[in-house]
Amino acid sequence: MAVLIVEDNPTNAMIIRHLAKKVTAQEIKVAGDGNTALMLCHAENFEMLIVDHQLPGMSGLQFVKAVRLMDRYRDVPMVMVTADDGSRLREDAQAAGVTDFLHKPVEAMAFRKLLADHLGAAALHPELRSA
Structure with missing residues (x-):
């Protein structure tokens, strides 16, 4: 399974992706807008979505509503x-x-806890599971 980050700012996307790679062994994909992310969600199954509130063309809220329509x-x-x-x-x-x-600027420890809470300890890198 994989995690999808939907973030239009390349710097923010890079930071969130970097934090995710340090925490989880899951595959991390990034989409720069809601329409691209929606197409990815139709084509693939993601275990978690991390969505920026302000996206071009489609807001983060609109994206979430559209994705929630998929069973x-x-x-x-x-x-x-x-x-x-x-x-x-x-x-x-x-x-x-x-x-x-997640509040910007994203803090590493809060991000780690959030992923562990939602994906479970098994999704964390082995060295982080007992930390």
Whole structure:
């Protein structure tokens, strides 16, 4: 299985991908916009989606709503990455199907905990499983 990162900013995508590679042995794929990510979700099965709130063409919320319509993604963890910590966004995102949040700038320890919580310890690199 794999993890999909949906992030239009190349620097942010690189940072999140780098953090993910340090934490999990899962394959990591990156899409720069919601439409590309949606096509990937139709073609492949991802174990977790990490989605930026602000994407070109389709917002992160619109993307999450579209993916949640697919049966195989009903229970897949979807994490929204955002600098906005307002309660309105949190409510809207949870209503759309967002499982959890990562706040920018993404902190390594919080990211590791989030992946372990949603993917389980088995998805972590072996040396991190007992940490």
